[in-house]
Amino acid sequence: MEAVLATYQSTDTSAVTTWFKACTVKSIPENGGACVKYKDKQIAIFNFVRKNVWYACQNLCPHKMEMVLSRGMIGDADGIAKVACPLHKKTFSLESGENLNGDLPAIATYPIKIEDGFVYLGFSE
Amino acid sequence: MQRIVVIGNGMVGYKFCEKLVGLAKPGALDITVFGEEPRPAYDRVHLSAYFENRDAGSLELAPASWYSDNGIALITNQYVSDIDKENKTVQTKSGETHTYDQLVLATGSAPFVPPIQGVEKDGVFVYRTIEDLEGMMAYAEKIKDKKSNGKAAILGGGLLGLEAGKAVMDMGLEPHVVEFAPKLMPRQLDARSSKVLQLTLESLGIHIHLSKTTNQILGNGAITGMEFGEDDKLDVDMLIISAGIRPRDELAKTCGLATGTRGGIVVNHKMQTSDPSIYAIGEVALYNQMIYGLVAPGYDMAKVAANQIMGNTDEVMANDIDMSTKLKLIGVDVASFGSPFMPADKGHSIIFENKTKRLYKRINVSHDGKTLLGGILVGDAGDYNMLHQMYLNGMALPENAEELVVGARGEGGAAFGSAMDLPDTAQICSCESVSKGDICNSLLNEESSTLKDIVSCTKATTGCGGCKPMVVDLVNETLKSMGKVVKEVICEHFQYTRAELYDIVRVKGITSYDEALDTVGKGDGCEVCKPALASIFATIYNDTANKEAVIQDSNDRFLANIQRNGSYSVVPRIPGGEITPEKLIVLGQVAKKYDLYTKITGGQRIDLFGAELNDLPAIWQELIAAGFESGHAYGKALRTVKSCVGSTWCRYGMDESVSFAIELEERYKGLRSPHKLKGGVSGCIRECAEARGKDFGVIAVEGGWNLYVCGNGGAKPKHALLLAEQIDNKTVIKYLDRFLMYYIRTAAPLMRTAAWLEKLEGGIEQLKRIVVEDSLRLGDELELQMQALVDRYECEWKQAVENDEIRKRFQHFVNTEDRDDNMVFVPMREQKMPEAWAT
Numbered sequence: 001m002e003a004v005l006a007t008y009q010s011t012d013t014s015a016v017t018t019w020f021k022a023c024t025v026k027s028i029p030e031n032g033g034a035c036v037k038y039k040d041k042q043i044a045i046f047n048f049v050r051k052n053v054w055y056a057c058q059n060l061c062p063h064k065m066e067m068v069l070s071r072g073m074i075g076d077a078d079g080i081a082k083v084a085c086p087l088h089k090k091t092f093s094l095e096s097g098e099n100l101n102g103d104l105p106a107i108a109t110y111p112i113k114i115e116d117g118f119v120y121l122g123f124s125e
Numbered sequence: 126m127q128r129i130v131v132i133g134n135g136m137v138g139y140k141f142c143e144k145l146v147g148l149a150k151p152g153a154l155d156i157t158v159f160g161e162e163p164r165p166a167y168d169r170v171h172l173s174a175y176f177e178n179r180d181a182g183s184l185e186l187a188p189a190s191w192y193s194d195n196g197i198a199l200i201t202n203q204y205v206s207d208i209d210k211e212n213k214t215v216q217t218k219s220g221e222t223h224t225y226d227q228l229v230l231a232t233g234s235a236p237f238v239p240p241i242q243g244v245e246k247d248g249v250f251v252y253r254t255i256e257d258l259e260g261m262m263a264y265a266e267k268i269k270d271k272k273s274n275g276k277a278a279i280l281g282g283g284l285l286g287l288e289a290g291k292a293v294m295d296m297g298l299e300p301h302v303v304e305f306a307p308k309l310m311p312r313q314l315d316a317r318s319s320k321v322l323q324l325t326l327e328s329l330g331i332h333i334h335l336s337k338t339t340n341q342i343l344g345n346g347a348i349t350g351m352e353f354g355e356d357d358k359l360d361v362d363m364l365i366i367s368a369g370i371r372p373r374d375e376l377a378k379t380c381g382l383a384t385g386t387r388g389g390i391v392v393n394h395k396m397q398t399s400d401p402s403i404y405a406i407g408e409v410a411l412y413n414q415m416i417y418g419l420v421a422p423g424y425d426m427a428k429v430a431a432n433q434i435m436g437n438t439d440e441v442m443a444n445d446i447d448m449s450t451k452l453k454l455i456g457v458d459v460a461s462f463g464s465p466f467m468p469a470d471k472g473h474s475i476i477f478e479n480k481t482k483r484l485y486k487r488i489n490v491s492h493d494g495k496t497l498l499g500g501i502l503v504g505d506a507g508d509y510n511m512l513h514q515m516y517l518n519g520m521a522l523p524e525n526a527e528e529l530v531v532g533a534r535g536e537g538g539a540a541f542g543s544a545m546d547l548p549d550t551a552q553i554c555s556c557e558s559v560s561k562g563d564i565c566n567s568l569l570n571e572e573s574s575t576l577k578d579i580v581s582c583t584k585a586t587t588g589c590g591g592c593k594p595m596v597v598d599l600v601n602e603t604l605k606s607m608g609k610v611v612k613e614v615i616c617e618h619f620q621y622t623r624a625e626l627y628d629i630v631r632v633k634g635i636t637s638y639d640e641a642l643d644t645v646g647k648g649d650g651c652e653v654c655k656p657a658l659a660s661i662f663a664t665i666y667n668d669t670a671n672k673e674a675v676i677q678d679s680n681d682r683f684l685a686n687i688q689r690n691g692s693y694s695v696v697p698r699i700p701g702g703e704i705t706p707e708k709l710i711v712l713g714q715v716a717k718k719y720d721l722y723t724k725i726t727g728g729q730r731i732d733l734f735g736a737e738l739n740d741l742p743a744i745w746q747e748l749i750a751a752g753f754e755s756g757h758a759y760g761k762a763l764r765t766v767k768s769c770v771g772s773t774w775c776r777y778g779m780d781e782s783v784s785f786a787i788e789l790e791e792r793y794k795g796l797r798s799p800h801k802l803k804g805g806v807s808g809c810i811r812e813c814a815e816a817r818g819k820d821f822g823v824i825a826v827e828g829g830w831n832l833y834v835c836g837n838g839g840a841k842p843k844h845a846l847l848l849a850e851q852i853d854n855k856t857v858i859k860y861l862d863r864f865l866m867y868y869i870r871t872a873a874p875l876m877r878t879a880a881w882l883e884k885l886e887g888g889i890e891q892l893k894r895i896v897v898e899d900s901l902r903l904g905d906e907l908e909l910q911m912q913a914l915v916d917r918y919e920c921e922w923k924q925a926v927e928n929d930e931i932r933k934r935f936q937h938f939v940n941t942e943d944r945d946d947n948m949v950f951v952p953m954r955e956q957k958m959p960e961a962w963a964t
Contacts, residue, residue: 004947027939031639032675032682036940042947050639050649060947066691067937067947071679075651078617084652086679086687091652103183 005065007041008058008108010097016111016122025117033083035059035070036121043110043121044070046094048081055094056110056121061085063104126155129434130215130223132205132376133231134160136169137407137423139186141229144431146195157223158192159215160201162254165189170420173288175258176295184255208380210400227402227434230377230390231427234370234408234418239280243342248363252279252289261365265296268362276301277363278351280339282309284452286367290331291455293365301332301359303351305368308335313450313461317478318503321485325457325504328483334359372409372416385411394441396430404430412442421555422446428558447517451502451509457483458506463499463516464489472498477530486530488512494526510595511544518551544598545606553599554585554592561599568603576600613873616653619646623799624871627661636666638676656681657874660761663797664869667914669921670760671931680759683935684922685741688734690948690959693741695721695733696758697748698794701768701786701806702729711751719744722956728765728803730756735957737944741935746926754794755922761875762797763804766790767815771808771825780825782808785854789823792858793865795918799872799881802865803837817845820878821864823857826850830857834864834892835882843879846889849897862911863896863904 022036022045033046042059059067064087072083074094081094092099097106111122129145131138142158160166167184175184192199200217207216214224236251238244250261268275277293279286282304293300302309308319309326323333337357342364343350350360372389383391383399389411396404396412406426408418417423425442432440449462467474467489477486486508488500497516502509512529515522523529547553549562563583567573573582579600580586586593614620619641621629626645635641638658642650656678662668670681680686685693697712712731716723719740721733736744745755758764768786772778786806796802805816806823816822822833822845829851836845849860872881885891894900925931937945949960 023940027933029675029934034939035937037938037943042938042945048649050642064689066689067945068687068691071683071687073652073655073675073679074649075618075655076649077651079648081649082651084679087689087691089652105182 005060005062005105008060010106010108011110011122011124013111013122015124017125018123019113019120020123022119022121025114025119028119031074033070033072033074035067036119038121038123042067042070044083045112045119045121046070046074046083048074048094051076051081053081054112054114054119055081055083056112057083057092057094057097058108060107061087061090062099062107063088063090063102069107126153127434128155128224128226129157129229130225130227131156131158131229131231132215133233133373133407133409134158134162134166134199134201135231135233135407136166136186136420137233137427138229138231139166140424141231141406141427141431142192142195142197143187144428145434146197148431148435148437152196154196156197158197158199159203159205159217160199161204162256163202164255165192165199165201167255169253172252172255172258173292173295175255176262176292181255205376208376208403210380210382210403213402225402227404229430229434230398230403230405230409231407232373232376232409234372234416236366237369237371238366239339239368241339241342243344243348244366246342246344247347248344249342249348250363250365252285252292252365252367258292261292261363262296264363265293265298269297272362274299275363276361277365278303278359278361279365279367280351281367281369282306282333282335283312283367283369284310284450284454286365287326287454289365289367290326293363294330294455298363299332300330301334301361302326303334303337303339303359305338306335309333310459313459313465314501314503315466315487317476318485318487318501321478321480321483321503322454322457322459324480325483326455329455331455370408370416370418372411374409377405377409385414389416394429394444395433395438396426396442397433404433406430413444413446415446417446417448419448419450422448424556449513449516451506451513458502458504458509460502460506460509461500462509462513463497465499465501467498475527475530488526488530490522490526495522497522497526497529510592514547514551514553518548520547544595545602553595554583557584557587559583559585564596564599565603568600569607574604574609615657615874616651618642618648618650618654621645623657623661623873626657627664627870630658630661631665636662638662638673650676652678653874656761660797660799660874664910664914667917669795669919669924671921671924671928674931674934678761683738683741684745684755684759684925685736686759688959690950691738691945692734692948692959693736693738694758695736695741695744695748696726696730696756697753698756698790699730699765700790700794701766701783703768703783703787708751708753711748711753715744715747718747720957722953722958726758729767730758730765732758735950735959737948738935738937739944742926742932745922749920749923749926754920757795760797761800762795763790763793763802766793766804766806767819768806769808769811769813771806775808777811778808778825779827780808780830782806782814782823782825785823785830785857786814788854789858789861792915793861795921796865796869796914798865798869800875800877802878818842819845821845821861829853832857832860835878835889837877837879839877841879846882848889848893859908860896863899863907864892866907866911867895867903 020038028034028045028047030049033044044057044059046055059069061069071086074083082091084091091101092107097109113120166186204218205215206218214222216222236253275298277298278301279289280303282302290300290302308316337353339351341352350358352358374384374390377390390405392405392410392412398405407423429442451460472491474489484504486502489498547561551561553561573579585596655676659676670677674682716733722735724732726732766786766789768782771782803819804821805814805819807814807816808825817833817836818838824831832849833845834848836843950957951960
């Protein structure tokens, strides 16, 4: 699974070469998340209505290497948007990807934009 | 600009850099660090963790970027070959020359390899670096390819050798520890404690061989065994040598610095070597004619050297170095402090030993019984922090010093007193050198007001974390002494206890999570307050978990228990454990159709594991069609009411326990609560339903039922306590309605009934007054509220399968019908299980 983990690398908006039309806005629950597939990757998308911001990150939790983050609860820690893994409640910043309650490696985050009722994810490959 | 050169980038070398940049003004120093290993400094103390997670990054003390961010030039993979004291330069193996004003030698030590014949054979390793570990792991794989029962020996039964034993176990080989001395950990433990440790380790599968002198390593090219004496051999496929350390003082010797006869660079209390511009710290330094192989003294040395170089010449090394240690060795607590072995002319020892429980405690007390001189703990080192503090601070011992070992007699007696009794100078966090005064004064001066503040401003607890319980006590007790109430608020978003929040939601008529956050909370919520409010809404409005799916605990959102690989389990309700053959067949058919692993649960029902998220609605549709309902096994809710077969069949039965269990389970099914709720009904005092291990238990006796409450199994087992005797069915239900509702309204999140009763002032007697005597005059209200919840029950899985919008939730991907291909199952005993976690 380490090899799979390594395929998820945070992408900067300036590096985006492909904007992938992932799903409709309506398919992601408000203040919750869902998962989309892009090539071999699983990406978790969150519609953080309270902050009026959308977030995208890897679906893989680096703790036990399971594809589950999209099913986690979102919220904030001192104002930083975060997601809690449903398996062991490891929390990760949705902004920097950093693990907020431990020393796990950071998760990869991806650029996301909304156009005409669709969610687009930015990739550099 | 002052030029500092550090040779060695191990734990102590790194700590020196950390201390130095903390003391110096940014840009004031030019620091160059040479490391011989390919990677930046890592945590060697926890090296065996590498076998579990194979993650070198997680052992790193600081990432490579930390060095550059702090203006330190870190040169790894570079061996320094020479020092020129006159011209103040060092030369690297690749021929570069660097000048210095101050030089710090933190070259550490190398494993000592005894001159045994055959030690050069393949398969013989030392245990020090990540590269050593990688070599061992590769070799172990080769062994395992050839045979299934490979063995590895560790030469040396000291601290590090036993750590290596654990590593061998993790590699999947049979570990054998070979020790020259007649006992394990000869430097820290006495003979009896060592025996207790040995018994524990042997029970874990580690073979121990004591009093063995290895004469020869056997094998042709590669190791096949060890020879101790004539006809005394041990067949092994691999050997790890952990027979002590030798200081890496070769550089010091070639440049003419003073060294000890048995190695080590001689330093004074400023950590200076015989050349005042050169310092030596860590395992290479010979201080007071001793080499210190522990990390704490090494860190102290780093701090002293950094201060000396920055001109704080008062900061010197203490004369006596505390060699106390506490560690968890393969899950076994081992601690020793002060003088663990004490000659009889200095004082007396008080010893407690219980080999069945693998416990050993020894304290050494002065002849007058007033001072603690040292001690040893094996099996349970829970008292180490307090004992260590008593020793360090020379605190007075209680009148009966044996209470420190065997515990105080009588009610609530604590021999230790509280952490508040320690002097202000007592060092609470030794990793970060934080004293009791630092913590308490920060609170008293109102620089901090919470535990979180204390941790961020003093860094206490951020090292090994062993001091956490003491820090928590100090913070709570200090705040209490200042008249501040330490309120157990839900989280940073709601400054209320759950009971307060319950009242607020009810009085203000708040019906949604966002409304609660906007009116009485702050921020955007989190994984703690979301499910807490969902639970409160469920109690007040009887909302099922389908109402606001995104605030439900992750299991409730998908109405199933998430399992190890992200698959889910399905548990239909089987009230009282009674099931018809027809329904049993349906369970079997569904399990077969969807390829589910089946197991009987502890609550007398059948669990179907390994369901994919996408299949859950279809599975439940079939179960509901056959008459099943949700079992709420995923929820903080009523789980089961377990029963014995009772008077309908049993010749001892006093009453119909199955019928009553079914009645109770049907009544309270779907009831959400602060934590899970379990019940039991037994038909006689033989108690086959184990009702007293439940949150509520009912036992048939002559003349009615006895009602017990607030028991549980789990991590802290507790028997339920008697609430009422010889009552009829109707009264049982009346009392249960009151009891459950009162608990649900007033408990903290994730607090089970037993813990709740412990916190309830007045305990079980007070609960009797409230429930049985109705002292708060809440009885009618509680009963009515419960009846309303019972009347409005709905199966949430039925809601889900009948509603297309809700069904959409159960999709792994929202942009394709594909399944999660990351989920892997492997066969096990004719069924399947998730592939084991790598870590």
